[in-house]
Amino acid sequence: MKTPSNSIKRRFALKFLRTLVRIRKSTHQPSPSQSSTWEIRRRAQRIKLAAYSSMARTVGSKRAWSRALTMKLRAAMGNRPWSMIKQESKKMTRRKLIAKRKRHMEKDLNSGVQELRRLVPGGQWMDPLSLMQETAHFLRCLETQVRVMRSIVAEGEGFPC
């Protein structure tokens, strides 16, 4: 099984930390009491997007899930709404793509795969076997992301991780 390596962890950590520094610079108030709850929440959203986007960029265009996630994040960050069809239509015509997705959704009734397709970026467009492979890789990367974030928080909060 292809699993993300330590280099993914390192490259993700670097990208994410750089983004954190940038976010801090652009949102830091001279005195802590000036950061309202609302500002903190809003920055938390930015940090969350930065985490997913840093991971997607680390994995690059190698996996279908990272490509789909990149497109989704671009939409979330305010660019025009993305279309998976546009992205995938280099390989297949629009009509075939929609038919393919419909086939996947029909076959998946009652098998529990439907929810997985929703949870894995780009999952609705994958054949079942690819879906499983992408899921395994996506899961490992997500766990790596969480582990790195945990250790950053631990450093910041002053406790050993």
Next chain:
Amino acid sequence: MSSGGGRRTSSTGSTIQQPRSASRISDDQIIDLVSKLRDVLPEIRNHSSDRVSASKVLQETCSHIKRLHREVDDLSERLSQLLSTIDANSAEAAIIRSLIRQ
């Protein structure tokens, strides 16, 4: 890929109904899925049985992903708090320490 109608019993002992319109996830794919995801999911690993059903694996996978997303939410909140309370020098020191530890 297997196809055809009627019921079949897979090697995991569960019954899988095969629709006429060709393959849902086949038995081989399910076994492949279980072995791939079993390494990744601690819950399944602990039970370490070859007979864990595909739907259980799928369920656990979905719960696991959702749990991780919730944790990202929580960690992002805490990071945001930290960024507002920590001063510049401590922030840089913490960041450098984090990098070294990765």
